[in-house]
Amino acid sequence: MKPLHTKFxxxxxAFWLVASAQAAGPLPSWNDGPAKESIVxxxxxxxxxxxxxxxxPPERIATFDQDGTxxxxxxxxxxxxxxxxxxxDLAGQHPEWQEQDPFKSVLAGDRxxxxxxxxxxxxxxxxxxxxxxxTTEFQAIVQDWLTKAKHPRFKRPYTDLVYQPMLELMAxxxxxxxxxxxxxGGGQDFVRVYSEQVYxxxxxxxxxxxxxxxxxxxxGKPVIIREPKVFFITDRAGKPVSINLFIGKRPCAAFGxxxxxREMLEWATSGDGARLGMLVLxxxxxxxxxxxxALGLPDTKVGKFTPELYDEAKQKGWLIIxxxxxxxxxxxGENLK
Amino acid sequence: MKPLHTKFxxxxxAFWLVASAQAAGPLPSWNDGPAKESIVxxxxxxxxxxxxxxxxPPERIATFDQDGTxxxxxxxxxxxxxxxxxxxDLAGQHPEWQEQDPFKSVLAGDRxxxxxxxxxxxxxxxxxxxxxxxTTEFQAIVQDWLTKAKHPRFKRPYTDLVYQPMLELMAxxxxxxxxxxxxxGGGQDFVRVYSEQVYxxxxxxxxxxxxxxxxxxxxGKPVIIREPKVFFITDRAGKPVSINLFIGKRPCAAFGxxxxxREMLEWATSGDGARLGMLVLxxxxxxxxxxxxALGLPDTKVGKFTPELYDEAKQKGWLIIxxxxxxxxxxxGENLK
Numbered sequence: 001m002k003p004l005h006t007k008f009x010x011x012x013x014a015f016w017l018v019a020s021a022q023a024a025g026p027l028p029s030w031n032d033g034p035a036k037e038s039i040v041x042x043x044x045x046x047x048x049x050x051x052x053x054x055x056x057p058p059e060r061i062a063t064f065d066q067d068g069t070x071x072x073x074x075x076x077x078x079x080x081x082x083x084x085x086x087x088x089d090l091a092g093q094h095p096e097w098q099e100q101d102p103f104k105s106v107l108a109g110d111r112x113x114x115x116x117x118x119x120x121x122x123x124x125x126x127x128x129x130x131x132x133x134x135t136t137e138f139q140a141i142v143q144d145w146l147t148k149a150k151h152p153r154f155k156r157p158y159t160d161l162v163y164q165p166m167l168e169l170m171a172x173x174x175x176x177x178x179x180x181x182x183x184x185g186g187g188q189d190f191v192r193v194y195s196e197q198v199y200x201x202x203x204x205x206x207x208x209x210x211x212x213x214x215x216x217x218x219x220g221k222p223v224i225i226r227e228p229k230v231f232f233i234t235d236r237a238g239k240p241v242s243i244n245l246f247i248g249k250r251p252c253a254a255f256g257x258x259x260x261x262r263e264m265l266e267w268a269t270s271g272d273g274a275r276l277g278m279l280v281l282x283x284x285x286x287x288x289x290x291x292x293x294a295l296g297l298p299d300t301k302v303g304k305f306t307p308e309l310y311d312e313a314k315q316k317g318w319l320i321i322x323x324x325x326x327x328x329x330x331x332x333g334e335n336l337k
Numbered sequence: 338m339k340p341l342h343t344k345f346x347x348x349x350x351a352f353w354l355v356a357s358a359q360a361a362g363p364l365p366s367w368n369d370g371p372a373k374e375s376i377v378x379x380x381x382x383x384x385x386x387x388x389x390x391x392x393x394p395p396e397r398i399a400t401f402d403q404d405g406t407x408x409x410x411x412x413x414x415x416x417x418x419x420x421x422x423x424x425x426d427l428a429g430q431h432p433e434w435q436e437q438d439p440f441k442s443v444l445a446g447d448r449x450x451x452x453x454x455x456x457x458x459x460x461x462x463x464x465x466x467x468x469x470x471x472t473t474e475f476q477a478i479v480q481d482w483l484t485k486a487k488h489p490r491f492k493r494p495y496t497d498l499v500y501q502p503m504l505e506l507m508a509x510x511x512x513x514x515x516x517x518x519x520x521x522g523g524g525q526d527f528v529r530v531y532s533e534q535v536y537x538x539x540x541x542x543x544x545x546x547x548x549x550x551x552x553x554x555x556x557g558k559p560v561i562i563r564e565p566k567v568f569f570i571t572d573r574a575g576k577p578v579s580i581n582l583f584i585g586k587r588p589c590a591a592f593g594x595x596x597x598x599r600e601m602l603e604w605a606t607s608g609d610g611a612r613l614g615m616l617v618l619x620x621x622x623x624x625x626x627x628x629x630x631a632l633g634l635p636d637t638k639v640g641k642f643t644p645e646l647y648d649e650a651k652q653k654g655w656l657i658i659x660x661x662x663x664x665x666x667x668x669x670g671e672n673l674k
Contacts, residue, residue, distance in 0.1 A: 192585045203585035215574035237552035244561050248529045248540035
């Protein structure tokens with residue numbers, strides 16, 4: 001091939017690469033539509049130097065709820081399923097659990113009873129199964145569970161059941177100078193075990209619910225022990241409070257999927273300048289789950305999205321993401337719809 | 338000038354630039370000696386890829402106490418002086434303070450009484466003067482005070498009274514892939530106001546003592562209110578606990594100056610691999626202050642460095658930084674000693 005032909009071929013290749021990257025765009029698993037447009041438009045505005053909505057990079061903070069926003073939360077939060085597995089694992093050391101609720105119902109596999117557990121029941125289960133050990137020991141227990149446990153419907157590890165469109169959204173925001181945080185009602189120490197590997201979010205950018213921890217000595221070495229006492233719940237109004245505590249800045253973008261995220265979105269979007277608030281609506285029974293009860297979707301105790309929240313979102317300009325309409329694929333590696 | 342001469346001149350200039358940068362070295366305000374050698378040797382070890390002590394960048398965490406480690410803490414912590422000024426500012430709205438201690442002693446300018454204040458006295462003063470407002474209002478009050486207040490001896494703003502060698506150390510660590518954090522017994526919200534500007538440390542990397550905060554509405558807008566209740570004290574064993582809470586990683590380097598930093602240094606240096614623990618000793622009455630009571634230096638209630646801590650540091654290989662011998666200058670802009 002002559003040099004001129006080589007150059008021509010190289011130019012063609014370069015053109016094709018640029019054209020296909022543009023065709024794919026920054027959010028390849030998102031269908032074109034208002035949700036994708038809002039995201040891209042928001043990012044264009046806040047990154048435009050000299051523009052009226054420009055946000056300096058240190059203030060580009062985006063916060064994401066986890067359960068139901070970044071990964072599957074049905075039939076039950078992963079950490080709750082982890083807690084139930086821990087009850088089974090530890091039952092041999094606790095013969096009294098055979099007669100004591102909530103443990104008795106868990107060991108009997110009584111799903112209806114488990115579905116009705118109160119917050120206090122869950123606190124008892126978590127205290128009995130996820131405290132008393134060092135932070136390092138707890139990390140190893142979680143890591144071990146994550147490699148073995150499989151989701152009851154999808155038969156895949158929980159860390160596979162993350163939403164590909166949200167992974168793309170987080171990467172897109174980071175590529176545009178945003179610092180991405182998880183702000184979850186789930187256990188901070190639990191999520192920190194896999195956040196870097198699964199979401200590209202380092203442990204120090206995971207803000208969650210916490211229990212009291214204690215510095216002490218075991219075998220002459222300092223350790224941090226998980227105590228059976230709630231320290232702080234990062235849910236509802238606790239989300240903006242934890243954001244203030246851990247980040248000290250008001251996010252300009254916030255993403256959630258349920259009532260527990262309402263105040264986080266309110267706090268993020270009531271600041272000055274361009275703001276982005278989004279709620280994921282689970283309306284895709286076929287590929288994932290469908291629950292509300294907003295829009296007449298089935299009611300649920302796990303990740304409830306009420307009609308009131310739906311109305312408030314519409315009124316305040318928070319975008320509703322329809323999993324069914326807005327997402328080409330749900331999980332990584334899945335074929336495009 | 339001929340091209341050859343130009344090239345020669347450029348080469349000479351490049352040589353001179355490199356040589357002078359090497360002469361200045363990474364820590365120009367540090368005298369040569371064991372402290373500087375330890376720092377440079379530690380950084381060389383943890384950044385040497387393939388070496389036995391290599392630490393991956395995400396694990397390069399360095400934590401710094403603030404008062405007495407990064408800036409002047411005598412005659413009293415800056416935030417305490419801020420609190421005393423706030424009592425004077427607010428006295429007109431609180432006629433009852435004229436008769437009530439601890440306020441009465443503050444308003445009477447009774448330094449001896451103030452020096453004897455208990456922790457409970459300080460909590461009352463802080464509750465009365467630094468709570469009830471929104472977080473944004475508090476930031477503005479601190480900012481305003483910082484621009485006006487002057488240190489009683491040095492007659493300069495407190496934010497000028499930072500230690501130049503420590504600024505260089507933080508910059509040097511960051512240039513080598515470290516993430517630098519402040520971990521202070523002082524108020525987190527107070528330090529966050531100036532941490533970026535003064536230390537190059539963003540608010541989200543400031544971990545301190547905190548009060549309870551509450552999400553509520555004022556004039557129809559969401560706000561976060563500072564409540565008159567202690568949430569967590571990041572001092573002594575509270576330092577490793579807060580490090581675990583906010584960072585979720587064990588630091589490989591920690592810097593302090595007093596008993597309140599003991600557990601932080603112990604926690605940081607008891608991990609595997611290369612570790613660096615350092616304590617600043619205030620032994621320079623002429624340029625700053627001298628207090629211990631370690632090494633027979635005058636005793637103090639503010640930033641006490643006991644003989645027991647000194648012995649433990651020696652035994653555990655924590656380096657003692659002598660302000661007098663190790664530092665060429667104390668404050669930015671000061672002439673070299």
